[in-house]
Amino acid sequence: MRVTAMFSVTLSGKNLPPGIIWKGETTTTFERVGGCLVIQQPKPWVDQDLLLRWLEHTFPTLYDGPGQFLVWDLMRAHIGKRVKAACVKKEVRMYVVPGGLTSYLQADDVGIYKSFKDRMSGLITAGKESDAVTYMRGGNPDPRQSRWLLTGSPLPGRGSQKKLS
Structure with missing residues (x-):
């Protein structure tokens, strides 16, 4: 199961x-689940369309005011033509961290992502080992049954589990 997490500060x-x-049928709006903004699309990663929707949802005040800027890494969606055009239209300046320097210049790569991945790996492993996971025909976990990761609900047959905090 592939899940992409977006972090910003x-x-x-x-x-x-x-x-x-999450991988699944496309949803056009973000749903708030367990303190996170959740959305689904056929390929569970950030593309320009998703990034533009996320910017409109997350930064309405920032994104609508002049004299603002965003700092991106060199990910393809961040530097795509439509994202650049939207930022120019909203008078938002963009700064891009050169490739290969992200881990040195962005503390979130170490401070936030690592702790998030460490916590998620235990939850994902516990979920796979429980009877809470159903599998699709190809042998992959069914992402529609994986909402317990974000809600902190107990896994059936396993007692309670820790919430992400």
Whole structure:
């Protein structure tokens, strides 16, 4: 099962709600689940369309005011033509961290992503070992049955589990 997580922080240090992308039927709006913004699409990664929807949802005040800027890594969706055009239209300047330097210049790569991945790996392993997971014909876990990861609901047959915090 592939899941993509998007993390962002403001210049003042405020963490914004994480975005979680599941593989599934396309949903056009973000749903708030367990403090996260959840959306589904056939390929569970960030593309330009999803990034533009996320910007409109997450940054309505920032994105609509002049004199704002965003700092991106060199991911393809971040530097796509439509994202650039939307930022130009909204008078939002873009700064891109050169390839190969992200881990040195973005503390979130170590400080946030690592702790998130460490916590998620235990939950995913527990879920796979429980009877809460159903599998699709190809042998992959059915992502529609994986909402317990974000809600912190107990796994059937396993007692309670820790919530993400």
